[in-house]
Amino acid sequence: MCVNGADDEIVRVAARGDGVTGDGRHVPFAAPGDRLRDDGTVAPGPRRRTPPCRHFGTCGGCQLQHLDDDAWAGFITDRIAGALRQHGLETEIRTPLLSPPETRRRATFHAERRGRQVHLGFTEANSHRLVDVQECSVLHPELFRLLNPLRGLLSALLPGSRRANVHVTLADQGRDVLIDGLEAEGLAAAEALSGFARRHGLARLSLDEGLGPTPRWEPDPVTITLAGVPVPLPAGSFLQATAEGQAALVDAAREVAGDAAAVADLFAGLGTFTFAFPRAKVYAAEAARDAILSLKAAAGAAQRPVYADHRDLYRRPLTVADLDHFDAVILDPPRAGAREQAEELAICRVPSVAYISCNPSTFARDAEILCKGGYRLDWIQPVGQFRWSTHVELAAKFRR
Structure with a gap:
């Protein structure tokens, strides 16, 4: 009672x-x-609702499997609205676009030896203790099917005193695997790795022994297609978590930029938004060297009018003089946000800004800077591509 x-x-x-x-x-x-x-x-x-996964409540990968989709969407909306209120802002918050179950195309698992067996999975919430994952309602089935074979491979190669990380991604050519924290020296180890990759039809198998990823198996160059352009995919590089989430964010950015003739894509990564504007001249800035080189190579091969700039936008944000050359700016920073770049944007004349964020708190901080500089926050499109997670993403439109 x-x-x-x-x-x-x-x-x-x-x-x-x-x-x-x-x-x-x-x-x-x-x-x-x-x-x-x-x-x-x-x-x-x-x-x-009844959580679909047996590991829910123990595994730290999901926090919200007990909510139905309406409640999860409400959580996402409330997170964004609450962050805006803290900075004296409000606007239209559209209905969240939720990625379906079993659509995650990238994930990082942890592996450790326990006796003769290797456990592979996610850590418990607020703990380093590993949950040996036997099912996953989030991960794409093509990737999940690799877990048991990977346990077998690692049981032969992983020493008892070390934990390794296993990064899995779905690329154009299939499954891409990067293992870091594992040293595999000698002919037997090399043959085990190449034999495993061949048997399971991997697109690529790479190891990072402390000096960066080194492919051990890559029959064909691995790519990820972004807006119709195949882009070389460096091992372990960032990629939007689901194809559905990526499409939702790209559609929102296109809605903001419209028919802009000159677009700046800041924190461009591999070019998720760069290649979404085939009729515009695009300036793409990114601090990660491998990513910007991939973007530049893809733009050249596709004969796109893209200027790729290897640039740290925290240390060297675009200035007002730079920004005033553009009709629209796409801003997609990491979780820390883009305070330095927002301060320059706040005093420029760019008509439209699409802000893509994975952190409502830093987004709201930067949004306040833009609004105090004369921009209007027209709308926010929430995107739930981290299924049943407290992780919230969004795209927003600012205009002068």
Whole structure:
């Protein structure tokens, strides 16, 4: 029985995934509409669902499998609205676009030996303890099918005192695997690696023994196609988590930029947004050397009018004089945001800015800078491509 009425109802989900009652109590794994009973247990409400994965609650990879899609979308919207309120901002927040289950095309697993076996999976929440993953409702099935074979490979190569990281990605040519923290010296190890890659049809198998990734198997150059342009894919490089999430972000950026003739793509990476504007002249700036070289090579091969600049935008943001040459700017910084670049944008004359963010807090900070400089925040399109995670992404339109 509940004696406190509305105070016992879960009214929202906090940033780290706990449900919050009307009187402010935090309840792990509670959904909006649940009720907290007098004995501390939870009475399920209409927004609760049965988690699809046996590891939920232990594995730190997902925090929100107990929410239905409406509740998860509400969590995403609330996170963004709350961050905006802290900076005195509000705008239209569109319905979140959610990636389906089993669509993640990249992930990083941890591996460690336990006796004769190798455990491979994610760590527990707030812990270094490893969960040996036997199923995953998030990862693309093509990647998940590699886990058991990888356990077999690592059982022959991984020493007992070391933990390795295994990065898996779906590229144009198939599955790309990078293992770091593993040393594989000698003919037997080399044959084991190449034999494994051949048997399982890998696009590439690379090792990073401390000096950067080195391909041990790559029959054909590995690429990822972005807006119809095949781009060389460096081992371990950043890629949007799902094809659906990438498409949603690109569509939003196109909506902001419209028919802009000159576009600046800042924090460009491999060119997710660079190649989305085939009729525009695009300036692409990126600090990661391998990524910008891949972008430049792809642009040259596709004969696109792209100027690729190896540039650290934290140390050397584009100045007002630089920015005023563009009709639109695409800004896609890491989680730290782009305070230095936002300060320059705030005093320039660029008509439209598309801001792509993976952190509502730093986005809202930078949005305040832009709005104080004369921009208007027209709308925000949330994107949920990290299925059942508290990780929130968005695209936003600013205009003069």
